[in-house]
Amino acid sequence: MKVKSLADLKKIKSDVQQKIKLREQGANAENIVQIKVAMATCGIASGAKEIMNFIIEELDFRGLDGIVTQTGCMGYCYAEPTIEVVLPGKEPVVYGFVTRDKVMEIIDKHVMKGELVDGIIPVSYKTIDE
Amino acid sequence: MAENKTHILVCGGTGCLASQADKIIENLKTEIEANDLENDVRVISTGCFGFCEKGPVIKVVPDNTFYTSVKPSDAADIVQEHLIKGRPLQRLLYKNPKNNYHVSDSSKIDFYKKQVRIALRNCGFIDPENIDEYIARDGYAALGTSLSEYTPEEVIDTIKKSGLRGRGGGGFPTGLKWEITRNVENDQKYVVCNADEGDPGAFMDRSILEGDPHSVIEAMAICGYCIGADKGLVYIRAEYPLAINRLKTALTQAREYGLLGEDILGSNFSFDIELRYGAGAFVCGEETALIHSMEGLRGEPTFKPPFPSVSGYFGKPTNVNNVETFANIPVIINKGAEWFSSIGNENSKGTKVFALAGKVNNVGLIEVPMGITLREVIFDIGGGIRDGKKFKAVQTGGPSGGCLTDKELDIPIDYDNLIKAGSMMGSGGMIVMDEDDCMVSIAKFYLEFTLDESCGKCTPCRIGNKRLHEILDKITQGKGTVEDLERLSLLSNVIKDSSLCGLGQTSPNPVLSTLKNFNEEYMAHVTEGKCPAGQCKDLLKYEIDAEMCTGCTLCFRNCPVGAITGERKQPHYINQSLCIKCGVCFQKCKFKAINII
Numbered sequence: 001m002k003v004k005s006l007a008d009l010k011k012i013k014s015d016v017q018q019k020i021k022l023r024e025q026g027a028n029a030e031n032i033v034q035i036k037v038a039m040a041t042c043g044i045a046s047g048a049k050e051i052m053n054f055i056i057e058e059l060d061f062r063g064l065d066g067i068v069t070q071t072g073c074m075g076y077c078y079a080e081p082t083i084e085v086v087l088p089g090k091e092p093v094v095y096g097f098v099t100r101d102k103v104m105e106i107i108d109k110h111v112m113k114g115e116l117v118d119g120i121i122p123v124s125y126k127t128i129d130e
Numbered sequence: 131m132a133e134n135k136t137h138i139l140v141c142g143g144t145g146c147l148a149s150q151a152d153k154i155i156e157n158l159k160t161e162i163e164a165n166d167l168e169n170d171v172r173v174i175s176t177g178c179f180g181f182c183e184k185g186p187v188i189k190v191v192p193d194n195t196f197y198t199s200v201k202p203s204d205a206a207d208i209v210q211e212h213l214i215k216g217r218p219l220q221r222l223l224y225k226n227p228k229n230n231y232h233v234s235d236s237s238k239i240d241f242y243k244k245q246v247r248i249a250l251r252n253c254g255f256i257d258p259e260n261i262d263e264y265i266a267r268d269g270y271a272a273l274g275t276s277l278s279e280y281t282p283e284e285v286i287d288t289i290k291k292s293g294l295r296g297r298g299g300g301g302f303p304t305g306l307k308w309e310i311t312r313n314v315e316n317d318q319k320y321v322v323c324n325a326d327e328g329d330p331g332a333f334m335d336r337s338i339l340e341g342d343p344h345s346v347i348e349a350m351a352i353c354g355y356c357i358g359a360d361k362g363l364v365y366i367r368a369e370y371p372l373a374i375n376r377l378k379t380a381l382t383q384a385r386e387y388g389l390l391g392e393d394i395l396g397s398n399f400s401f402d403i404e405l406r407y408g409a410g411a412f413v414c415g416e417e418t419a420l421i422h423s424m425e426g427l428r429g430e431p432t433f434k435p436p437f438p439s440v441s442g443y444f445g446k447p448t449n450v451n452n453v454e455t456f457a458n459i460p461v462i463i464n465k466g467a468e469w470f471s472s473i474g475n476e477n478s479k480g481t482k483v484f485a486l487a488g489k490v491n492n493v494g495l496i497e498v499p500m501g502i503t504l505r506e507v508i509f510d511i512g513g514g515i516r517d518g519k520k521f522k523a524v525q526t527g528g529p530s531g532g533c534l535t536d537k538e539l540d541i542p543i544d545y546d547n548l549i550k551a552g553s554m555m556g557s558g559g560m561i562v563m564d565e566d567d568c569m570v571s572i573a574k575f576y577l578e579f580t581l582d583e584s585c586g587k588c589t590p591c592r593i594g595n596k597r598l599h600e601i602l603d604k605i606t607q608g609k610g611t612v613e614d615l616e617r618l619s620l621l622s623n624v625i626k627d628s629s630l631c632g633l634g635q636t637s638p639n640p641v642l643s644t645l646k647n648f649n650e651e652y653m654a655h656v657t658e659g660k661c662p663a664g665q666c667k668d669l670l671k672y673e674i675d676a677e678m679c680t681g682c683t684l685c686f687r688n689c690p691v692g693a694i695t696g697e698r699k700q701p702h703y704i705n706q707s708l709c710i711k712c713g714v715c716f717q718k719c720k721f722k723a724i725n726i727i
């Protein structure tokens with residue numbers, strides 16, 4: 001494949017950018033919304049994997065940048081699937097019993113407008129990073 | 131694209147490959163497939179992460195988890211714990227040596243905190259064997275805009291305004307060099323990339339070529355456009371097989387994309403690059419010697435002027451730049467001269483890559499803004515001196531540079547300050563020494579290197595350095611005199627003044643700087659016959675303290691030459707004329723009865 005002009009080059013760039021988007025975001029994590037999906041046995045059994053894929057699709061669909069990762073069991077097994085949403089500079093918020101509809105609502109309201117929506121589980125722990 | 135939710139970046143630099151990074155990749159891939167995760171997770175081999183001390187290193191994104199000292203057998207655990215259970219594998223996380231806390235996020239590791247990555251921007255981030263990943267990071271955009279939107283003069287002007295200076299050692303302003311080469315009229319000109327990298331312990335250029343070969347290719351094409359050359363040559367040492375392979379792959383891809391070859395991006399500009407292999411002689415890094423070596427002649431420097439810019443490869447105007455210099459070019463064009471010149475200080479702009487080595491906790495490849503202090507580099511990024519020892523000196527500029535002391539720790543690092551302090555920037559080697567290093571021996575070590583590498587053309591360099599070495603040798607044997615110290619400095623200055631090329635002109639720097647900064651240490655050798663650092667074997671004496679000695683006979687039984695005598699339960703004695711100073715008795719004695727004097 002020959003690149004024949006600067007415009008061609010720019011087109012390739014936008015096509016291939018997706019490939020490394022994940023890494024760009026990783027390098028820039030503090031400034032992007034992060035969504036963590038609990039994916040231990042209990043989470044996966046209750047459909048966390050499908051929810052995670054759905055979140056990624058929905059973010060992409062809306063052209064939003066977001067880091068979607070899996071984490072271990074958050075300890076709310078009764079409420080699986082659970083997800084944790086962290087807006088830049090904000091405290092983490094955990095939602096339980098997340099369905100596809102809930103995902104849409106969380107993205108539309110919480111992620112885009114910063115409004116909390118129903119279904120929050122009070123956070124009963126603190127992460128210790130160090 | 132919902133497929134790859136996680137990328138695992140595995141360092142594929144020479145250092146990490148030597149510690150089985152390729153096997154780690156293979157095992158990770160097997161484990162990932164075994165767990166049906168191949169659609170979710172991509173494993174990518176990248177260039178050097180720089181944190182060689184703790185290699186092999188891998189990084190999982192997007193959560194930025196950084197694993198150090200990974201072994202192939204860890205692959206299963208990483209997949210089980212991190213990818214399936216989603217929690218960092220504690221035992222492989224980096225531990226902050228200061229408080230033993232685990233740190234998972236690489237941006238929170240001290241080693242990375244003060245670094246600014248321009249030349250190394252893609253190293254450890256993209257797959258160097260995939261041109262698309264380079265393009266995704268603005269690759270070839272600088273070439274594209276230069277060709278279609280700017281005249282060569284305008285591009286040269288940008289480089290001039292950016293303040294970029296050569297990273298190969300001399301620090302000559304890059305834009306000015308391009309302008310000079312451009313202004314020489316000729317039907318044929320050349321762009322040469324100097325990838326000889328002969329400085330002992332230095333590996334910045336290798337890492338750039340291994341981790342981001344396209345950045346150098348792109349910059350060479352831009353340079354060709356600016357000076358009016360259609361041909362580029364990379365002079366690379368044959369000992370860099372991985373870098374050579376990555377470069378070859380990159381060249382093929384660039385040609386396939388039409389980013390090298392005829393009529394690039396429909397601009398009428400044509401450019402292509404060939405590789406030339408060096409046999410690993412330090413002097414061949416000197417630009418005139420390099421050019422002669424490429425012409426098939428002996429790798430010997432010749433007198434400048436004429437500079438290569440005027441008369442170089444086969445007498446044609448030739449622009450020689452270093453690998454790291456080139457790696458800065460595309461970013462400068464993409465982000466602008468102002469952006470670049472806002473980093474750094476007065477006369478030295480941008481960043482410099484250093485290969486940090488020696489007695490620091492974190493050895494590795496680092497890129498720091500000009501103007502950072504040696505203290506920040508050694509103590510913050512380097513994590514301080516190993517084993518809680520005391521800092522003694524730092525050598526910058528390799529065999530051409532000098533040793534600086536704690537008095538110079540707070541000067542901002544730039545071309546001019548280092549020269550003022552009696553050293554130089556060089557290509558970026560930085561070797562840290564602690565209290566156990568003998569400065570006379572260090573000077574001797576560098577001279578040994580120079581002696582091996584001098585091409586022998588000039589008498590002062592060939593014979594003068596030999597004499598310097600003999601005098602230093604004499605001093606380390608305790609046979610030196612105070613007059614020898616005067617002779618050292620006199621001869622050093624003669625060699626500096628009368629050698630043809632940079633090698634000879636700078637070879638006495640390690641001697642002169644240690645003489646100046648560690649005079650007492652030289653004096654201790656010549657007047658008291660002592661080596662304060664305890665390194666010069668001939669000046670050491672092992673003695674048994676009769677009061678401490680319990681007569682356990684352990685030293686007697688371990689001495690390889692039978693130099694120790696003594697009865698059981700009686701103090702032992704070392705016969706100095708037999709002792710070969712191996713130090714075994716000192717290590718074995720449980721009662722601290724053996725002293726080094």
Ligand SMILES: Cc1cc2nc3c(=O)[nH]c(=O)nc-3n(C[C@H](O)[C@H](O)[C@H](O)COP(=O)(O)O)c2cc1C
Nearest residue numbers: 296297298324327328415416417451452455632633
């Ligand atoms: C003995 C000697 C060895 C050198 N070795 C290298 C080298 O390994 N790599 C390099 O880029 N420049 C080396 N140089 C500097 C080159 O002569 C030349 O100045 C440099 O390649 C110019 O590129 P720059 O302006 O981009 O730094 C060496 C110089 C001398 C005197």
Ligand code: SF4
Nearest residue numbers: 587588591629631634
């Ligand atoms: S100074 Fe030394 S290395 Fe340089 S040309 Fe003379 S002899 Fe050769």
Ligand code: SF4
Nearest residue numbers: 689709710712713715
């Ligand atoms: S230093 Fe070695 S040779 Fe000398 S006395 Fe001790 S063990 Fe023997």
